[in-house]
Amino acid sequence: MQCDYFDAGRCRSCALMGVPYAVQLAEKHERCQQALAAVAPDVTWLEPFASRESAFRNKAKLVVGGRAGAVTLGILDPQLGGVDLRACGLHEEPLQRLIPRLADVVDEIGLEPYDVAARRGELKHLILTLSPTGEVMLRLVLRSRKHLALLQSRLPRLLEHLSEVRVVSVNLQPEHKAVLEGSTEVVLTEQSMLEMPVNDVTLNLRPNSFFQTNTVVAAGLYRQARDWALEVRPDTVLDLYCGVGGFALHCATDGQGAPRRVLGVEVSPEAVLSAELSADRFWAASPRAVDLSFRTGDATDVSALEPTVLGDGTSMVVVNPPRRGIGADLAAWIERSGADHVTYSSCNVDSLARDLARMPSYVARQARLHDMFPQTTHHEVIVLLQRESLSLTEQPVYRGAQR
Incomplete structure (x- = not known):
């Protein structure tokens, strides 16, 4: 690769x-x-x-950096600045096509990235899970409920632009430490589970359920x-x-x-x-x-x-x-x-x-x-x-x- x-x-x-x-x-x-x-x-x-x-990961765990209107999706550099990796070739191809559009939607909504060094901001991570059906679960990890009402009001727009996404949830992680997600999950969509057909068995993933990558x-x-x-x-x-x-x-x-x-x-x-x-x-x-x-x-x-x-x-x-x-x-x-x-x-x-x-x-x-x-x-x-x-x-x- x-x-x-x-x-x-x-x-x-x-x-x-x-x-x-x-x-x-x-x-x-x-x-x-x-x-x-x-x-x-x-x-x-x-x-x-x-x-x-390559193109084998069904899950994308993206650190959100940059600034509102110009976010980066990827990892943090040694100085805790955002490094944009939206074209990472490890993700399955449907995710590779989705992530740049997701970045555009985050910019359009105006969600404020969390600044790790300054300890301010809201949006910490985006977590995507892809089913073999082509459907996607999107989880937004936020520091607080500040953007929750905004996300709920913009949900129809988000789903219109990201037609693959079937489940959307907000995870609240208020602590300033290297923990990906918190214990509180708020599902925004009517659908709350992602079906994962594997062999002849259909598994069902709720937002904070583990599945192999x-x-x-x-x-x-x-x-x-x-x-x-x-x-x-x-x-x-x-x-x-x-x-x-x-x-x-x-x-x-x-x-x-x-x-x-x-x-x-x-x-x-x-x-x-x-x-x-x-x-x-x-x-x-x-x-x-x-x-x-x-x-x-x-x-x-x-x-x-x-x-x-x-x-x-x-x-x-x-x-x-x-x-x-x-x-x-x-x-x-x-x-x-x-x-x-x-x-x-x-x-x-x-x-x-x-x-x-x-x-x-x-x-x-x-x-x-x-x-x-x-x-x-x-x-x-x-x-x-x-x-x-x-x-x-x-x-x-x-x-x-x-x-």
């Missing part, structure tokens, strides 16, 4: 810019293999799941988890850190070997509401009865995970934690839980290695790198673990990677 911003020294966010993509992928794969070598010596590494090297690679990640679930055929799947239900819904997908019960646990009430809506639609379309449910809770609060949560039959625990990993307490709970298999999806292979060492009763059978973030050293690794005590007759035959 070639980037004029990188070549001009205006943006260095992509540390691997200029490195051939095949080399990037091979080096990430080797890095992950080395990190897990000691804790997973016999794991079978599947072929890395590659991404497009690379839709194509996320689809591959979910398919890998589903393939493993269909191979090991658990009666129960417990999806911790379930978010909007991506793993849970894919593991509940109809097919021979689908589990009887799937439970997702997520700390964000908004994400749980999104997952429940997706589950309602899944039930309506599914000819098989699957006990599919979600509940709000902290995945690391093991006191809330009652011993009966995995049921009496075979079971699989799915975890997709933040960079810090699942930690000692949850690893210990899984270790004593009796779960037959664990599917662990990690964005930090080092914390993954620490957590695997905390679960000595499990053996890593297969692992696969999913390259969510080309041009950077970031990575996503998914690993299938099997309880070592399973007899040979209980062990499934792993068929390997499917695209």
